[in-house]
Amino acid sequence: MSLNLQEKDKKNIWHPYTQMKDYSQRDLLIVDRAEGIYLFDENGRRYFDTISSWWCILHGHNHPTMKKYVSRQLEKLDHIILAGISHESVILLAEKLVEITPDPLTKVFFSDNGSTACEIALKMSLQFWRHSGQPQRNRFVSVLGGYHGDTIGAMSLGGVPEFHEEFKDLLFESFSIPSPHCYRCPMGKEQNSCELECLQPLEDLLDREGQHIAAMIIEPLIQGAGGLRIYPVRYLKRVAELTRQHGVHLILDEVATGFGRTGRMFAMEHADVVPDFLCLSKGLTGGMLPMAATMTTDEIYNVFYDDYVENKTFYHGHTFTGNPLAAAAGLGSLQVFADEKPFDRMKQTIPHLHHCMERFRDLPWVGDVRKLGMICALELVKNRETKEPFGFRERVGWKIYLEGLKKGLILRPLGNVVYLWLPLSTTMAQIDEITELTYQVLSDPANINGWPG
Ligand SMILES: Cc1ncc(COP(=O)(O)O)c(C=O)c1O
Known part of the structure; x- marks a missing residue:
């Protein structure tokens, strides 16, 4: 066989x-x-x-608890469109995600993989600025050595040439800053004595181009696929300060770090940083089924919330957005957090x-x-x-x-x-x-x- x-x-x-x-x-x-x-x-x-x-x-x-949640769901409802229709598991999962993340993150947009979670954050940020009278904010910043997935937007902000070099003709232009690769410091400094010199290029960039930048995307505390480069908490804190000072959205890509892997529920907790967009996937369902979520704030959501004719709808969706079985797995996984x-x-x-x-x-x-x-x-x-x-x-x-x-x-x-x-x-x-x-x-x-x- x-x-x-x-x-x-x-x-x-x-x-x-x-x-x-x-x-x-x-x-x-x-x-x-x-x-x-x-x-x-x-x-x-x-x-x-x-x-x-x-x-x-x-x-x-x-895991038996997760299997129980998914089998129970399978008895009732397999799949349903989420555009304007809902179901219990996805409603409860969204409620729980809002509960376990910092207060400003109140809205959950579901999709089905980590790359799309990031794409959605980029698109939401861009559309937010258009509706906010700042359409010139249409550029993004990313970090060399970073990885956000293999779709076009995610690749455009990826910083691992081995993966994406072949596709460069497809990608849009963005700004990038040096990697916080402490073992091979791009500024020639030592990890414990440095003064975050590698963030000077970000400061300079924001001073120069801040008004044209919609958002910065970064993996908190570890650049995973770029070679498991773990960087200091103070780096992430400073990134959050700088983006905030310049009114630039901060997108934290917790696709890999989310749900406990770093010893805290979310890596951002180590630095006490709250983003404008939080991208989740992988551990969202304990790994049992594909699902992703992009979380954001009321402030951002409210800019899209208007009369239909104002044409501010967020036109984005995937067939399997909010799939009931995946949502049930997510609930099951959070139950295991509570039980174990x-x-x-x-x-x-x-x-x-x-x-x-x-x-x-x-x-x-x-x-x-x-x-x-x-x-x-x-x-x-x-x-x-x-x-x-x-x-x-x-x-x-x-x-x-x-x-x-x-x-x-x-x-x-x-x-x-x-x-x-x-x-x-x-x-x-x-x-x-x-x-x-x-x-x-x-x-x-x-x-x-x-x-x-
Ligand atoms: C930090 C990060 N973002 C995004 C992704 C892309 O997720 P997916 O492979 O589900 O598209 C990954 C995948 O490894 C990742 O590590």
Whole structure:
């Protein structure tokens, strides 16, 4: 049976972010079932889902409470258009989202993936300024190294050339500022002694062009897909101050960080910052079903609220906006937060995880160890003194990925960055096992392609 499935997969499926030639030449991992942090293939072999299935699983796979919520919903209502019609689960979910986010965020616009959550924030901001008599505010600012998805608007504000360079002819122009990449500071400073010199370009830009800027978009505290670059809380605070001073909307993209991954419900809480738009997805349904939300304030909503003939409707929507099953999964996930109190558990598991990551500093090819909540990253380098990176052709991550699979780990390095992005439910014992197995993979020089030794 398995060979058959493998053949059919290779024949018909074009996988995302995957060189299909690599893929078609090796045995595939075909996952048959999942439970908690574990995935099982069709031979019953167990794997740790150390990347929470592309950063979305929160409470482990197939959580019984969430399954109950979704099955109950399935008995009543599968799907319904949300344009001008509503249903109980989406109403209750919106109410809860408003409850768990800071006060000014009172309105929820649903969609179905993280990229659209960001696109919607951009479009709302632009339309807000047109209706507010400032149509010249039509430019956006983003941060190099940032990632907001793969649709055109999200790519236009993306700062990871490896992903989006091929499409540059499609993208609109925007302003960008340097990445707060503390390990490779663009200003040549050191993390703990710097004075946020990397924000000077933002100050200059806002002084010069502030009147033409609608919004700035940023991932709070960690640039995820750009290489798990964790930056200081004070940086985010300053960004919020500067945008506020210049009347520029702040869009926080919490698609990856939202719902507890950083040890707080939202990463913005670490910095006590409230955005004009908050983008959510991934963990919104505990990772069970696709859904996204763009939250905003009454101040913004009210500018669109007018007589029909004034033509201020926000013309945006997706077929599966507010899908009942996804909304039920979202409610189920929030119920698990209430029942299991993962933040109490993480008071122990996060320090333990961070402690376990320290041993990686001994490996000569580990240049940097970065940690934030249940997220940890190791940047591998050819030379620790010079921070010389491994080259594109060395594909240091690929060998590690394959070796990880042999040890029952789904590691999916991003270039030279090996990382763990663990479910909130990960136990102390699982952390021990995952970090030990990861160490076994990484400590063997034979697994480090391109290591000079
Ligand atoms: C911060 C951030 N924003 C947006 C996205 C895009 O989300 P999606 O893949 O659901 O479109 C991602 C995906 O990884 C992300 O990490």
